[in-house]
Amino acid sequence: MSLSQTAASDYTKGLWHSTSDAIRSIETFYVRPRWLFVRVETEKGIVGWGEATLEGHTEAVEGAFVDLRERFVGWDSANIEDIWQTAYRLRFYRGGPVLMSAISGLDIALWDIKGKTLGVPVWQLLGGKVRNRCQVYSWIGGDRPADVLAEAQARKDEGFTAVKMNAVESLGWLDSPAALEGTIERVKEVKSIGLDVGLDFHGRVHRPLAKQLAKNLEPHRPLFIEEPLLPGQQEEIKTLYGMTSIPIALGERLFTRQDVRPYFEAGCIDIIQPDVAHAGGLSEVKKIANMAECVQQTYDIGLAPHCPLGPIAFAACLQLGFSTPNFVICEMSWKMHYNAGEHDLLTYMFNPEVFAVREGMVSLLEGNGLGIEIDEARVRSEDLAFREGQVKAWRNPVWRGPDGALREW
Ligand SMILES: [Mg+2]
Structure with missing residues (x-):
């Protein structure tokens, strides 16, 4: 037929x-x-x-x-x-x-x-390698960042050159400017030991405070500020973009090329952060990266895959990084505050050594496919505990202000 x-x-x-x-x-x-x-x-x-x-x-x-x-x-x-x-x-x-x-x-x-x-490794299928190592950053400070210096030192000792932390705890629409003072001190502490630091506003900083915070941070030169306002506010972000020289990053809550297009066209971001586990996988994120690239004078936007997730998503991000010219840095969830105790980035892997960080970078993944070996028995055991009700699915915390009103998490 x-x-x-x-x-x-x-x-x-x-x-x-x-x-x-x-x-x-x-x-x-x-x-x-x-x-x-x-x-x-x-x-x-x-x-x-x-x-x-x-x-x-x-x-x-x-x-x-x-x-x-x-x-x-x-x-x-x-x-x-x-x-x-x-x-x-x-x-x-x-x-x-x-x-x-x-x-x-x-x-x-x-x-x-x-x-x-x-x-072959996946990066061979995505056009071959354009670099031998991918820079990564880790997390410090948790949801309510406080004493970050010890954590920053630990990440430095583990080989990282850059970290990210939440800029603030919960904020109201208009809080006292004093609520922002701790952020500057923490940035100075982290930078004092020679690390670069990205600040995640997490969409929890409303416009009246976001512009203050961006201005206050400018002399301290963070690596980037992330989600300075909520998704959908591209015009407001563009205004903020014009007020600061700090690179602006966002994209974890954008899911397709159609979603990122208004931000590219508005010229309001420097770094796009699609999450490979949310934005259509390797197929779509590769296209978003190409769309953002500077070849032929298009948007000149860098790619920093968002990845506070597991080893499979991280390996997929690295495969993109090895094959994508405008890749700049990737998030790595090692010792992130959600990964408490025995359930961390390397827990379900037989070959965790492939994610070793040296001089702030992970070396080329040489294995076939994603280049990682998953401990299937452990994965099945974990899942069974969930199905039997011994483990509950994760939920994000609910935050309310002193007046009882809901706040962004
Ligand atoms: Mg974020």
Whole structure:
């Protein structure tokens, strides 16, 4: 039967895909501290891992996988772009954090499978390497940053050259300017030991205080300020952009090229921070990165993948970093405040040494696919504890001011 003779129903089933190695199964696993791993296996037994973590919304993303599983089991695992297009466009309702995180997890797993099938790292499939090491930054200070110097020193001793911290605790729409004073002191402390520091405003600083804080920070030259205002406020961010020389970064709550476009066109950001587990996986984030790039005088925006997440998402970010010219730095969740105790970035890996940080950088991942080996037994054990109700899915804290009014977290 020729392609032109294929019945319409065959298209909907994906039967026109050559089934050289069809998807046999798509599974999801909840693992602490707050991650959702995806395991895709092919008929030939190739296993790919993805990450669809959407912090605080695990059950919603798992719901989206009911549909993806029904649609794509039986499809050729090699046709990543067609699967992505079908998952995104065919379902009419598109975009948003839940659907895009689910697509992300599936997409990353399919790239892992393709790399393992062909015997190459994913960065080879994304155009080859443009660098040998990727700079990364770690976290200090937690949600309510206080004594940061000891943590900063510990990260420096571990090989980091840059860290990020929340700029402030919770704030009202208009707080006393005194609420901002601690931020400057903490930045000075971290910089005093020779580290660069990014400040995450976390969308919790409202406009009247954001402009004050940006102005106060300027003499201390932070690496960047992140989410200085909430997503959707591109015009207000543009005004802020004109008031400060500090690089402005955002993007963790933007999920597609359509979402980032208004910020690019407004000229209000320096660094785009798509999250590979939220923004459509490797396929879409690579396109966002290319869109942001400076070739042919387009937007001249750097890529700093957002990744306060698990090892699969981090490996995917590095694969982008090794193959993307405008990559600048990547978030790394090692010892992040959510990763308490035994559930940290390296917990579910058999080869944690590939994430070793030296001179602030992680070296080229040489393994096939994503280049990491996942401890599947441990992942399954964690997930079982969740299914049996011994472990609850993570939820973000609820913050209220002294007057009882809700505040941004
Ligand atoms: Mg952030």
